[in-house]
Amino acid sequence: MHKELSPLWRRVRGWIAGMVVGVVVGVAVTGGLLAAGAMDLGEFARISPFNTRAMWLMKQARAIVETYQVDSGTKTVEEDDLLYGAIHGMVAAWGDPYTRFVDPSQLKEEEIEMEGQYGGLGIYIGQRDGRTLVISPIEDTPADRAGLKPQDQIVKIEDEIILGWDSQKVVKHLRGAPGTSVTIWVRREGEEELLKFELAREIIKLKSVRSEMMEETLGYIKLSQFKQNTADEFESALRELIGDGAKGLILDLRNNGGGLLNGAMEICDMFLDGGLVVGMKGRVERANDEMFASSGTLTDLPMVVLINEGSASASEIVAGALADRGRALSVGKKSFGKGSVQTLFNLGDGSGIYVTIARYQTPSGKVIDNIGLEPDIDVEGEVTKEAEKDEQLKRAKLELRDLISGKRATVPKVPSDF
Numbered sequence: 001m002h003k004e005l006s007p008l009w010r011r012v013r014g015w016i017a018g019m020v021v022g023v024v025v026g027v028a029v030t031g032g033l034l035a036a037g038a039m040d041l042g043e044f045a046r047i048s049p050f051n052t053r054a055m056w057l058m059k060q061a062r063a064i065v066e067t068y069q070v071d072s073g074t075k076t077v078e079e080d081d082l083l084y085g086a087i088h089g090m091v092a093a094w095g096d097p098y099t100r101f102v103d104p105s106q107l108k109e110e111e112i113e114m115e116g117q118y119g120g121l122g123i124y125i126g127q128r129d130g131r132t133l134v135i136s137p138i139e140d141t142p143a144d145r146a147g148l149k150p151q152d153q154i155v156k157i158e159d160e161i162i163l164g165w166d167s168q169k170v171v172k173h174l175r176g177a178p179g180t181s182v183t184i185w186v187r188r189e190g191e192e193e194l195l196k197f198e199l200a201r202e203i204i205k206l207k208s209v210r211s212e213m214m215e216e217t218l219g220y221i222k223l224s225q226f227k228q229n230t231a232d233e234f235e236s237a238l239r240e241l242i243g244d245g246a247k248g249l250i251l252d253l254r255n256n257g258g259g260l261l262n263g264a265m266e267i268c269d270m271f272l273d274g275g276l277v278v279g280m281k282g283r284v285e286r287a288n289d290e291m292f293a294s295s296g297t298l299t300d301l302p303m304v305v306l307i308n309e310g311s312a313s314a315s316e317i318v319a320g321a322l323a324d325r326g327r328a329l330s331v332g333k334k335s336f337g338k339g340s341v342q343t344l345f346n347l348g349d350g351s352g353i354y355v356t357i358a359r360y361q362t363p364s365g366k367v368i369d370n371i372g373l374e375p376d377i378d379v380e381g382e383v384t385k386e387a388e389k390d391e392q393l394k395r396a397k398l399e400l401r402d403l404i405s406g407k408r409a410t411v412p413k414v415p416s417d418f
Contacts, residue, residue, distance in 0.1 A: 049090075058086070084351065092166075096356050097127035098342050100166055104350035110168070119178035119201030123148060124257025124312065126338055127167050128370070134186070135336050136255035136310025138206065139224050142199045148186065149382070150255065150310035150336070155194055156185040176201050208259075211237035214387075218400055219246030223267075226259030226314045231266030238270075238298070248302035248404045250396050251322075254332060254383050258313025265291060268321050271328075273299045275363070276414075277321045280341055282358030287341070289358075293321075302403035303328035304396045307375055308383065312336035320362035320373050326412030329403065330375040331396045339368025364413040 048055055062082070066072050084103045091101045102110065122141020123134050134152040137143035154162060157173045174182060180201050185194040208230045210222040219241035221234065238249065268277045272293035280289045305319045305328045316335050322328035339360035346352045359369045366373070377399065381391035388394075402408035 087351075091353060097167060098340060099354060099356050100168065101353050102168070102351060106168070107350065107352050119180065120175050120204045121182070121199050121201060122204050123174075124310075125154070125167060125170060125174075126312065126336065130163070132162060132165065132167065132170050134310075135257045135312045135338065138204065138257070139210075139222070139255070140207075141204055142202060146197050146199055148197065149188065150308065152186040152188050152195075154184055155187050158183055178203050209233040209237050211241060213241060213244050213246065214250065214397060216245060217247040217404060218250065218397055219244075219248065220250045220252065222252040223256055223315070225256060226261075226263030226267075228260060228263065230259070230263045231270075234267060235270065248304075248400045250304050250306065250393070250400055251318075251328065252306045252393075252396075253311050253315040253319055254306050254308040254392070255310035256312070256315035257310065257336075258315055258338065261291075261314055261317070264314035264317050265293070267318055269294045270296050270298050271301065271303065271322060272296050272325055275325060277363070278317045279361040279363075279365075280358040281361055282341070284357070287357040299327070302400060304400045304403070305330045306332050306392055306396050307335045307373060308333045308392070309336055310383075311373075312338040316368050316373055317360060317362075320366065320368065323373075323376060323410075324363040324366075324413045326410045329377065329399055329408075329410050330373070331377045331379055331399060332375045332392045333378065333380070334374050335368075335372040337368060337370050337372035339371075 050058075080103075084101070088101045091099060120141075121143045122138040123143040124136050124138070126133055126135045132154045134143075134148055134150055134154065136150050137148045154170065156162065157170070160173070162170055162173075174184075176182065178201055181198060182201065183196065183198050185196050188195055206225060206227065208223060208225050208227050210224075212220050214220045219238070221237055221241070223230065223234065241249070265277060273296050274293055277291050277293050279291075280287065282288055303322065305322055307315070307319050307330055311319060311332075312335065316337075316339055319328075319330055319335065323330045340356045341358040341360070342354045343357050344352050344354050359367055361367055362373070377395065379392045379395045383392075384390050399408065403410070
């Protein structure tokens, strides 16, 4: 007895028929490829980034979407967009947030941003385990004044949940015209609810060096980042402090998200009498390198270096070198752990791939990336503009007094001739 099919079953039978037809067509196309001759397939395999089976799967996937996707009949997708999407997915598969593909328009936009001015919030961000984290707010910027802290996880920007976004997309949504506002939600350890911050963008004018005399013999320099002229500003401030009677220095690298490697090297040059500052270890020989200090001029000045969860990249290189070489005592909390080297490889059509080619190591061989630096003396506390409430700074002053008086001495973690 014939039984009439339900509308649902008729649709299902249609899908199955379509799949069967797809298989038949696939067999026919495969047969055609094979008939084209082994020489053609060999040439194809030589230039293809994937094996024949993988390329066939991509062909099938594209055919299915173009045939059945509801908008495919009216919506045109450019060939370049399909290609760039495939490359983006391939690069992202390595699981490294700092290895990323940028299409020609993105790359051009990034180059313009590096040269021009833009409205921002004043925060360094990084990615770890799929999360977007605040590395550190920059002093006296909208993010700093609003109370954002290192390790805050940005969860939402406006009404969009940013899970899965790469760092460049996050940055693009945080930046904007000066005077415009943006709302972000962050997850903070110890807080049950998401914290909401409404911030007004502004032109970020970065002052990288701030100095003062803390006591009659204690000099203090706060470095917020490493720029092109940071070393000159730093040396000028340090000479002024020594002229005012400083017998020792507190170098505050807390919430310093990094900057130029050359700037970090120039700071180390002042305090180290030659020797290794940082090593770079990569997969290929040309990525391996070591950077050495020149003969310093202030190699005997007692020093304490302050670090915290917001100290990253170039600031970790400086802190690691000075502590490993026995030139400074480090105080505070474990640093962020951003210690990798990225190089831009330009592709033929104007697009590019930023690739992590190496990881930094301190003179004693410690890997910084995704690990961070442990201070010599661990002290709980947060950065505050009220010095009497800054527990880490208070401990740094105590230790510096002992270094100046000779009650305490720093101990190198590497041989003296390293």
